[in-house]
Amino acid sequence: MRSAKLLPLIIIALGIAAGKDKIKSVSVEPAQIVLSGKWATQRIQVTGKLENGSTLDLTARAQFKPNDAKIAVVSKTGIVKPVSAGRTTIAVVVPGYIAASPGRVC
Numbered sequence: 001m002r003s004a005k006l007l008p009l010i011i012i013a014l015g016i017a018a019g020k021d022k023i024k025s026v027s028v029e030p031a032q033i034v035l036s037g038k039w040a041t042q043r044i045q046v047t048g049k050l051e052n053g054s055t056l057d058l059t060a061r062a063q064f065k066p067n068d069a070k071i072a073v074v075s076k077t078g079i080v081k082p083v084s085a086g087r088t089t090i091a092v093v094v095p096g097y098i099a100a101s102p103g104r105v106c
Contacts, residue, residue, distance in 0.1 A: 021050040021051045021052045021054070022050070022051050023048040023049065023050055023051075023056070023058075024048075024049050024050060024051050025048070025049045026046065026047070026048050026049075026058065026094055027046075027047050027049070028044060028045070028046055028047075028092055029044070029045040029047070030042065030044075030045075033080055033090070035072070035080065035081070035082045037082075038082060040081075040082060041079050041080065041081050042079070042080045043077075043078050043079050043080075044059070044062075044064060044074070044078035044079075044080060044090070044092060045057070045059055045078070046058040046059045046061075046062040046078070046092060046094060047059075048094070058094050059077070059078050060077075061094055061095065062078065062092050062093060062094045063076075063092075063093040063094075064076070064078055064080075064090060064091070064092055064093075065090065065091040065093065066088055066089070066090050066091075067088045067089040067090070067091070068086070068088035068089075069083065070083055070084060070086070071083055071084060071085075071086040071087065071088035072088055072090065074090055
């Protein structure tokens, strides 16, 4: 694989509560995914910020959906692996929010 693949991340969420505190926002790291070579991998980390200011790891609650599985695949645990050269989008679905981040795979 020689060309770069851009993988924007999209978060879709529908309202998660953590105990008494509701989730105020959701973020995805890394903001940009870059995979270089056929054995490269990258883990997506999904974090929620609660109303009380604390954070909560939402990765296990997230669903990961590549727009084009011929370009990249994502495991249930958020591990992104390249399939072939090109560009695609990865949707990150969490009960409660929507956001987008660009990424790239080489």
